[in-house]
Amino acid sequence: MNSEIELIRSELDTVCPRITEEAVAGCCRELGAAARVFVAGAGRSGFMASAFAMRLVHLGYAVHVVGEATAPAFAEGDVLVGVSGSGNTSGTVRAAGEARRARGRVVAVTTDVDSELAAAADAVLLVPAATKNRAAGEAATAQPLSSLFDQAVHLALDAVCLRLAAEAGIDNAAARGAHVKTE
Structure with missing residues (x-):
């Protein structure tokens, strides 16, 4: 196997087992009760949030x-999923505050x-x-910036989608029906 792929896989193997079943279930509970879902994140975290948004669609x-x-504007009954490695990204924190003021709910990733x-x-x-900040207690990584966080977030949010799909009885054929058709 490619040594870089093996390195990435081994780093993910140190992180993914620490993402708890309860955390995934809590995210699913919030989304299951949502009137609408909003996602927020900056930079690479924003790309992970957008990918999650597409999967939810x-x-x-x-x-x-x-x-x-x-x-549109947040409203009561909406849920914001904010993605930020540090959890202190100003735009994402600001969006969470707006969601709360509108009586929405917030899921932090x-x-x-x-x-x-x-x-x-x-x-x-x-x-x-690990994030770009390399704060104390973060997982060790040879990858630059927040690559390990981005990869693990992608997998964690895919786990959320897999659970939501199973709970709703949505299979590939049903998801394909909601897939954009621009070809």
Whole structure:
């Protein structure tokens, strides 16, 4: 096997087992009760949030990406999923505050349960991976910046989608029906 792939896989093997079943279940409970779902994140975390948004659309959710021109205002009953390795990214924390002011709920996807984002959250999906900050207690990584966090978030949020799909009885054929057809 390719040595770089093996390195990445081995690093993920140190992080993924530490993402708890209860954290995934808590995220699913929040999403299951949502009128609409909003996702927020900056930079690479934003890309992970957008990928998650697309997967939720395929599962039949009404989803919006914070900051996009077509995103409506938060309302009561909405859920914001904020993705931030540090949990202190200003735009993501600000979006969580707006969701709370609108009586929405917040799910934090972060490495830090003591962060501003986690403090504003109703549920925390803790992803104990390394970020660009290399804070004390983060997993060791040879990868630059937040690559390990990004990869682990992608897998954790895919686990959330897999559980949501199973609970709703959505299989590949049903998800394919919601897939964009621009070809």
